[in-house]
Amino acid sequence: xxxxxxxxxxxxxxxxxxxxxxxxxxxxxxxxxxxxxxxxxxxxxxxxxxxxxxxxxxxxxxxxxxxxxxxxxxxxxxxxxxxxxxxxxxxxxxxxxxxxxxxxxxxxxxxxxxxxxxxxxxxxxxxxxxxxxxxxxxxxxxxxxxxxxxxxxxxxxxxxxxxxxxxxxxxxxxxxxx
Numbered sequence: 001x002x003x004x005x006x007x008x009x010x011x012x013x014x015x016x017x018x019x020x021x022x023x024x025x026x027x028x029x030x031x032x033x034x035x036x037x038x039x040x041x042x043x044x045x046x047x048x049x050x051x052x053x054x055x056x057x058x059x060x061x062x063x064x065x066x067x068x069x070x071x072x073x074x075x076x077x078x079x080x081x082x083x084x085x086x087x088x089x090x091x092x093x094x095x096x097x098x099x100x101x102x103x104x105x106x107x108x109x110x111x112x113x114x115x116x117x118x119x120x121x122x123x124x125x126x127x128x129x130x131x132x133x134x135x136x137x138x139x140x141x142x143x144x145x146x147x148x149x150x151x152x153x154x155x156x157x158x159x160x161x162x163x164x165x166x167x168x169x170x171x172x173x174x175x176x177x178x
Contacts (some may be wrong), residue, residue, distance in 0.1 A: 002111070004040045013040065014048035014108035021056030029053045037130055043160075046130060048108050050123035051116045055101055058118075062093045075086045131160035 003008050013036060020029040033049040036042070066086040105113035114120070118159055153162040155178060156170035163170050163177050 010042055010045045011109050011111050013045055015105060017049040017052035018101050018105045018108060022098065024056060025142045026056050030055055047127050048114055050126055051114050051119040054119035054122055055097055057094055058097050063090055074101045077158050128159050132157055
C-alpha cells in the first residue's frame with residue numbers, strides 16, 4: 001500500500017472522501033480534495049477524491065433540477081403530484097448514489113479505481129486541468145546534480161502525460177511540449 005507524505009496510506013484518504021460523500025459532507029470533501037491536490041499530489045488519489053465529491057453532489061443537483069422544473073405548482077389540484085414524484089425520484093437517486101458509494105469504498109480500500117459512473121469521466125477531464133496548473137515535482141538526479149539526465153521525461157502541460165525526452169509533441173494529445 002502506497003503511503004503519502006504524512007505516512008498515511010493513500011487508500012485511507014480515498015475511503016474518507018467516499019465516506020464524506022455518503023454522509024453529505026460536501027464542504028469537508030472539498031477541503032480534503034484541496035489537501036490532496038496541494039499536498040499529496042498523487043494522480044490516483046486526486047481522481048478518487050474528485051469522484052467522491054461529484055458523487056456527493058449528485059443528489060443535491062438532482063433535487064435542484066427537480067425543484068426548478070416544478071411545472072405543476074401553479075395548478076392547485078396538481079400540487080400533490082410534484083411532491084410525490086419528486087420525493088420518489090430523490091429517494092431513487094439517493095439509493096443509487098449510496099450503492100455507487102459502497103461499491104467505490106470496496107474498490108478504493110484495495111487501491112483500485114472507484115470507476116463511479118459519470119463521475120469517473122468527469123474526474124479524468126477535471127484532472128487534466130488540475131495537472132496543467134499544479135507544480136510538477138522533479139526528483140533530484142542521483143550522483144552529479146548538475147549533469148542532465150539522458151532519459152528524462154517531461155510532463156505535457158495540457159494532459160499531464162509523460163513525454164519522452166527529445167519529443168516535441170505529446171503522444172497523447174499532440175500539444176507542443178518544447
